[in-house]
Amino acid sequence: ETGVTQTPRHLVMGMTNKKSLKCEQHLGHNAMYWYKQSAKKPLELMFVYNFKEQTENNSVPSRFSPECPNSSHLFLHLHTLQPEDSALYLCASSQDKVAGTEKLFFGSGTQLSVL
Amino acid sequence: RKEVEQDPGPFNVPEGATVAFNCTYSNSASQSFFWYRQDCRKEPKLLMSVYSSGNEDGRFTAQLNRASQYISLLIRDSKLSDSATYLCVVNNHGDSSASKIIFGSGTRLSIRP
Numbered sequence: 001e002t003g004v005t006q007t008p009r010h011l012v013m014g015m016t017n018k019k020s021l022k023c024e025q026h027l028g029h030n031a032m033y034w035y036k037q038s039a040k041k042p043l044e045l046m047f048v049y050n051f052k053e054q055t056e057n058n059s060v061p062s063r064f065s066p067e068c069p070n071s072s073h074l075f076l077h078l079h080t081l082q083p084e085d086s087a088l089y090l091c092a093s094s095q096d097k098v099a100g101t102e103k104l105f106f107g108s109g110t111q112l113s114v115l
Numbered sequence: 116r117k118e119v120e121q122d123p124g125p126f127n128v129p130e131g132a133t134v135a136f137n138c139t140y141s142n143s144a145s146q147s148f149f150w151y152r153q154d155c156r157k158e159p160k161l162l163m164s165v166y167s168s169g170n171e172d173g174r175f176t177a178q179l180n181r182a183s184q185y186i187s188l189l190i191r192d193s194k195l196s197d198s199a200t201y202l203c204v205v206n207n208h209g210d211s212s213a214s215k216i217i218f219g220s221g222t223r224l225s226i227r228p
Contacts, residue, residue, distance in 0.1 A: 042119070043159070043202075043218040090158055102147065102206055102216065106158035 003027045006091050006107035013081065014115050021076040021110050023091030030096050032074040033104070034066060037088040049074060050096070081114045088112070116141050118217045119205050125223035128193060135189040136222045138203030147206035148179055148186045152199045153221065159202055162188075190224075198226045 004025045013019050025032065034046040048056035049068040063085075065077040074091055091107040121138045128134045140148075148165035163170065165177040165186050176189040190197055200221040207215035 040220070042220045045216065103149070103161050103164070104151075104159075104216070106160070108158050 003105050004091060004093055004107035006110055008110055009108060010111045010113075012113045012115060013078070015081060015083070017081075018077070018079040020078065021089055021091075021112075023074040023076075023107055025072055025074075025091075025093040025105070025107075027093055027095075027105060029093040029105070030071055031094045031102075032068060032071070033092040033094075034064075034074065034076050035090040035092060035106075037090060037109070039087075043090070047076075078112075081112075083114050086112055086114045117219075118142060119203055119219040121201075121203050121219040121222045123220060123222060125225050127225045127227060130193060130195055130226055130228055132193050132226075133189065133191045134193055134224065135187055136201065136224075137185050137187045138205075138219050138222075139183075139185045140203075140205045140217075141184070142205070142207050143181075143184060145184075145205045145207050148177075149204040149206075150175075150177055150186075150188050151202040151204055151218075153202055154199045159218075162201070193224075193226045195226050195228065198224060200224070 007022045031050045033048050036044045045058050046060045047066040052068050063080050067075040088109045088111050090109045092104040094102050094104050118141050150162040151159040152162045153159040163172050163177050165179050169178040174191045178187045200223050202221045203219035205217045
């Protein structure tokens, strides 16, 4: 069983749809992250949760709404997205956020296409 | 200037060759450094941390030069399976340390038979 599991692997949605991405980690970590990876761009941090509390929102548009019900699960709710939101969305976890424990373990990602 | 800069490549080298690439960072207060590897259409995976004294893991050697603000990755006796994109990652820490994890755009490496 992989440490960080993301579903779905692929998602195609229209601009008026509402969908959710799910992430689950089985590593006993306390911090979880959402990253966006667009073609030929570096990974962009979107949100950070530490012990279920959101500690970082990197100026992400409100059409992306994260939810972290517990330290093992993370969701990204999507609504009224734009075509430029098409990208690979990666979930990651780390033991914690402090120095020495911030090594990231990534899920396989959700490849999102917005039509 | 980008916070973390890498030569995008691609580096195209024959199997068995030694290849090295650098990554420069702009924040002199950066504290933690890593190399991640990302295969095509896959997620990034931690390759190795980079320590001040330099560190080696098999065929891979990572070094940090704080004075010049760069880190390097050396791959000896390259294998076909080393073909991937190598991501330089810098953590500047701070009050909200996770938000200071900065990824480079990656260097593409292609090993040919």
